[in-house]
Amino acid sequence: MPELAERSVVIIGAGPVGCALATLLRRQGLEVDIFEREEAAESGSGNSFNLTLTSRGLDRLPRPVKRRLYLQGSVLVKRIIHHSDGAISTQPYGTADTHHLLSIPRGVLQVILRDHALRAGSRIHYGHKCVDVDTARPAALLQRRDGTTAWVRADLLVGCDGANSAVREAISRAHPEDMWVTRDTIDHGYAEITMEYRDADPAGMHLWPRGDHFLQAQPNRDQTFTTSLFKPLAHDTPRRQFAGLSTPGAIRDYCATEFPDVFDRMPEVGQELMSRTPGRLRIVSCAPHHHQRAVLIGDAAHAVVPFLGQGINCSFEDAATLSGLLESTGFGAGDVDAVVENVVEKYSGMRVAAGHALAELSLNNLQELSAHVTSPSFLERRALERRLHELYPEVYTPLYQLVAFTRIPYDVAQQRHRKLSSALDSFCLGRDLRRDQDTIIAEFVDKYGDELLRDRERTG
Ligand SMILES: Cc1cc2nc3c(=O)[nH]c(=O)nc-3n(C[C@H](O)[C@H](O)[C@H](O)COP(=O)(O)OP(=O)(O)OC[C@H]3O[C@@H](n4cnc5c(N)ncnc54)[C@H](O)[C@@H]3O)c2cc1C
Structure with missing residues (x-):
């Protein structure tokens, strides 16, 4: 096993999230070692589906990474619905140029992120499978392909090892009273x-x-x-x-x-x-996302169904949050153990509710993708919401836009939408949304405008 330097971070898993985090940490000069169970040639070849990135996740990556992703990905500005009767309709994702998806094959994304992690000076050790962790030291027990094992120590241990995370399983097995996990x-x-x-x-x-x-x-x-x-x-x-x-x-x-x-x-x-x-398709939730000096990010902390296309966006947000906290609390300088404990606790406090909200929002979107998008009443309601946003952007933003194109935490977006949606429901009841659109909007803003503005100021 390699000798690790002081102020070192060990990341388990060289998937997209592990590599993105490594790049961000190297930019603040930390020593980063990633241990990946696959061999180099196999890594990232498992799944071939495309991932859709939105500004929520993309804007958390360093600019050169983002630039390369745009050179390789496809910009999608709308859904194109192919109806059963052969008709085709379209639905824009938002109202501004930045409201688009960047669709990129998973393998291509992986290669770009790995390349930047290596260029930034992180070390990736392939063929090392994490089989146990000790969160107090903190350390990971790694098994090589020949079956030999060894512990590797660090100042901070980060589990980026996906939905079946060995780091999460080891923590919840050893400390069931400190971390709950649900799998579905x-x-x-x-x-x-x-x-x-x-x-x-x-x-x-x-x-x-x-x-x-x-x-x-x-x-x-x-x-x-x-x-x-x-x-x-x-x-x-x-x-x-x-x-x-x-x-x-x-x-x-x-x-x-x-x-x-x-x-x-x-x-x-x-x-x-x-x-x-x-x-x-799996849903894995856990809380908190840390234990002593170990922390979980990406799918290791929150695996969600892909119907909202936000899993990796949320994960890049995790990586940027953790990296930002380490930078602002002086990981490179102060009492390292105390700093790390403080950072991972803060991190968990900031991210657990967001991950749980995303799991719920993603599951709810299955209905939208498979059925609602062809329903006339659903489309009329969406048109009303878009118009309301066009006329009063400071009062109302559609849920998808909040989720995909803002930095408002998923849980805050979810709460805001619930409140707005039930208020709007009562105005729409028994009305013809096409004919009464402007009247409904005027009445809605008249009654709720001030309250919604206050709410928005309070929650950001
Ligand atoms: C069908 C589908 C479609 C999706 N579409 C989208 C989308 O459009 N947009 C979006 O934002 N998200 C999407 N997602 C979610 C997205 O794929 C995940 O959020 C993302 O891959 C999480 O990355 P990760 O690095 O956390 O985990 P992973 O990609 O799973 O990477 C984990 C890494 O850890 C390694 N590893 C695992 N166990 C160990 C171990 N014990 N020791 C060492 N290494 C280990 C693995 O080999 C792997 O390299 C989709 C998911 C699915 C299933």
Whole structure:
């Protein structure tokens, strides 16, 4: 095992979040060692889906990293809805130029972040699997591929080892009274399928909402699509598969019926879905996010379902928060043990509620993606909210904009939206939202405007 320097941070996991944190910490001159269980060639090759980044997460990365991501990713400004009857409609993500998604293949994101972590001077040790931690020293027990193990010590230990975090499991196993953990999976699974691109609109996220399931296609720069099917899984089959899709013929029939406008672009779909085991979607929550001098960030602290596309955005926010706290409390200078304990406690206090709120918001968005986006009443309500925001941006901001394009903590955005939404509900009851739009907005602002402004000043 390597000899670690003073003022050192050990990060477990060289995924996107571990690498982003390493880059931020190196910018303040800290010694950073990352231990990754995979070998270098395997690392980051596990999942091929695209990740959508929004300004919430992107703005927390150093400018050169962000610049490279924009050079490789696709800017998506709207959802493009493919309805069952063949009609197509669009929904903008927001109201300003910065209100877009940057869609980037996960592998590409990983390579860029790893490259910056290394260039910044972090060391990545591949083939080292964390199997235990001691949060008091703090130290991690690492196992090499040949089975040998050794402890590695640091001043701060950070678990960035994803939804199945060994760091989190070791802490909660050794100190069940100090950290609770809940784990859940949902009925839906996901699998990637190949879909030909052929003159698709490159500026939007394509979506085929079909009740309890949906198809999603994200355009890439090289004129390909990254396409995923999200659908409930069968409960009664030995092998994990989508409900009702147990043969290539059944898969083809299903796709021909549900997605007729693009069925001829997926010639291999039957064999493809037969040969792939759908991924499970997990929700893992825990609290607090620290123990003594160890802390969890990214999916290790909060794995959420991907329906809001915020998992990694929240994780980059975690990394920037931790790095900012270390910098402002003088990790490089003072009594290191005391500083670290203070920082990780503060960090937890700032991030736990945000992670829990994101888990709830993400699950709620499944309904929106698979069903609501085609409902006329839902669309009228959204149009009313957009108009209200256009006319009175200081009073009202739609939930998605708060979540994706601001720095307002997820839990504050959630509370604000709950309050506004129920107030707006009462104004909309029994009204024709298309005809009465301006009257509803005027009455709403008249009654709630001052209160909402005060609320906003109070919560930021
Ligand atoms: C289908 C799907 C779609 C998604 N889409 C989006 C999206 O559009 N936008 C978005 O913001 N988020 C999205 N997410 C969430 C996003 O993928 C995660 O938030 C993100 O990958 C978390 O990164 P991480 O570095 O914390 O964890 P991971 O990416 O899981 O990386 C963890 C790293 O730790 C290593 N590791 C694990 N265990 C050990 C160990 N014991 N010892 C050493 N190393 C270890 C792993 O090999 C890996 O390299 C999606 C997730 C899924 C499943």
